[in-house]
Amino acid sequence: MRLSVNGGEHVLDTPVGTSLAHVLREELGLTGTKIACNEGHCGACTVQVDGVPRLSCITLAHAVDGDVTTIEGLREHPLVEAFVRADAVQCGYCTPGQVVSAAALVAANPQPTREEIRHAMAGNICRCGTYPKIEEAILSWQG
Ligand code: FES
Ligand code: FES
Structure with a gap:
């Protein structure tokens, strides 16, 4: 394979x-x-x-x-820094999947609305409940 x-x-x-x-x-x-x-x-x-x-x-x-x-493969993506800035990481277990989904979103739509973020990220569950900070990170990913 x-x-x-x-x-x-x-x-x-x-x-x-x-x-x-x-x-x-x-x-x-x-x-x-x-x-x-x-x-x-x-x-x-x-x-x-x-x-x-x-x-x-x-x-x-x-x-x-x-x-x-x-x-x-997304180590250098500005979203990684944005997640840190927004304090969007608690236990961190969901974070890689969150960043991967968010990177696909901003590649297609660099300035998503909160509504678009919620829709695109709906499949990524965070047991720590950091959703507001994840949204903030994606809204501010360009710095
Ligand atoms: S580990 Fe794949 S969707 Fe939960
Ligand atoms: S940061 Fe803990 S599950 Fe999301």
């Missing part, structure tokens, strides 16, 4: 039926992608495939048909 992740090409001997989240974490060591519910409900495992958010825990690695971007 071939997989393009953060601009690098990987040839992997991955059993059919393995989730993308598992491959990223266990085979490629990209542990920034978190697994929480492992059932497609929480958004912790969100990555982008060709710029579109995808829940990697319910995506079969063999079915991936584009370039994968994980949180490690």
Whole structure:
């Protein structure tokens, strides 16, 4: 199986039926992608495939048909700094998925309204309840 992740090409001997989240974490060591519910409900495992958010825990690695971007590929994105500035990180477990989803949003819509942010981020659950600060981070991501 071939997989393009953060601009690098990987040839992997991955059993059919393995989730993308598992491959990223266990085979490629990209542990920034978190697994929480492992059932497609929480958004912790969100990555982008060709710029579109995808829940990697319910995506079969063999079915991936584009370039994968994980949180490690977004290290330099201004959203990371914006999340810190807005104090939008508490336990931090949901944060990689939040940033990955937000990066897809601002790529398509650089100045989203609160309503658009809520809509785009609805699949990312935060058990610490930092939603207002996450919104603030996305509203102010350009500094
Ligand atoms: S871990 Fe994938 S949606 Fe919750
Ligand atoms: S910061 Fe703890 S789950 Fe979101």
